[in-house]
Amino acid sequence: xxxxxxxxxxxxxxxxxxxxxxxxxxxxxxxxxxxxxxxxxxxxxxxxxxxxxxxxxxxxxxxxxxxxxxxxxxxxxxxxxxxxxxxxxxxxxxxxxxxxxxxxxxxxxxxxxxxxxxxxxxxxxxxxxxxxxxxxxxxxxxxxxxxxxxxxxxxxxxxxxxxxxxxxxxxxxxxxxxxxxxxxxxxxx
Numbered sequence: 001x002x003x004x005x006x007x008x009x010x011x012x013x014x015x016x017x018x019x020x021x022x023x024x025x026x027x028x029x030x031x032x033x034x035x036x037x038x039x040x041x042x043x044x045x046x047x048x049x050x051x052x053x054x055x056x057x058x059x060x061x062x063x064x065x066x067x068x069x070x071x072x073x074x075x076x077x078x079x080x081x082x083x084x085x086x087x088x089x090x091x092x093x094x095x096x097x098x099x100x101x102x103x104x105x106x107x108x109x110x111x112x113x114x115x116x117x118x119x120x121x122x123x124x125x126x127x128x129x130x131x132x133x134x135x136x137x138x139x140x141x142x143x144x145x146x147x148x149x150x151x152x153x154x155x156x157x158x159x160x161x162x163x164x165x166x167x168x169x170x171x172x173x174x175x176x177x178x179x180x181x182x183x184x185x186x187x188x189x
Contacts, residue, residue, distance in 0.1 A: 006037035006038070006041040006178055006179060007024055007037075007039045007176035007177055007179070008176060008177035009073075009176050011041070011044035011045075012044060013040060013043035013044060014043060014044065014045075014046055017043065017046075018046055021043065021046055021049065021050075023037075024053070024119045024171045025039065032183075033183060034181050034183050036090065036174070036181060037086070037178060037179055037180060037181050038052075038086065038090070038169070038178060039052075039053070041176065041178055052169075052182050055165060055176060056165070058074070059071070059158075059161055059165050060075075060162070061074055064155075064158045065151075065152065065154070065155045066124075066155060066158050066159065069095065069098040069099055070121060070124065071158075071162050072091050072094040072095045072098055073095055073108055073115075073117070073121060073124075073125060074107060074124060074125065074128045074159060074162045074163060074166070075087060075091040075094075075162065075166045076088065076091045076092055076095055076105070076108040076112075076127050077112045077129055077132075077167040078109055078128055078129070078132050078162075078163055078167060078170065079091060079166060079170055080108065080109055080110070080111070080112065081129055081132045081133055081176070082132065082166075082167065082170040082171070082174065084166075084169075084170035084173050084174050085173070085174070085179075085180065085181065086172055086173040086174075086178040087166060087169065087173055087179045088109050089180035089184045089185065090180050090181075090184050092106070092108070092109050092184075093105070093107040093184040093185075093187040093188060094132060096187065096188035096189065097188040100188075102188060102189055103116075104116070104117070105188070107182045108125075112125040112126075112129065115166070115177075119148055119149060120149040120151070123145050123146055123148075123149040123151075124146065124149075124151070124159055126145075127142055127145070127146055127163075128159060128162075128163045130142065131160065131163045131164075132163060132167055132186060148160065
């Protein structure tokens with residue numbers, strides 16, 4: 001893999017980027033200090049990039065009773081099962097930043113069961129891991145556990161959607177050998 005490419009695939013970014021995409025990348029540089037490699041990896045096809053960012057922004061930043069931290073925790077728990085290097089590094093950094101707790105990010109990367117989190121969050125992560133490992137085994141009692149921990153059916157849908165999204169993106173990241181930006185490694189330590 002070339003060091004200047006975010007993946008092992010030779011899919012160069014559209015050049016020049018459309019104005020809206022360039023503005024989005026500029027906002028990323030301003031807010032994050034970088035353009036995440038996942039965005040650069042999708043920039044060979046602007047429609048794919050736009051679809052990816054629309055879904056990501058809706059699921060991870062849009063309205064939900066799940067906090068941004070809880071959504072990032074789900075991303076890390078799913079990515080741990082799938083051993084997705086990119087997402088573990090990038091979303092582990094997000095967990096550290098949002099929680100202010102470097103140990104939490106590392107616990108979730110290794111084994112969510114050792115994380116010091118509340119019972120509601122543990123139930124969500126248990127569900128996320130089960131859905132990732134064996135989606136066909138999910139039954140009504142699994143959803144009821146989440147309800148028993150105070151999640152509404154809408155909340156359960158949000159958990160499922162985040163799990164599904166990261167199962168997809170983990171496979172894209174692993175299949176393309178997507179590399180996380182170096183900046184993620186030092187964030188929130």
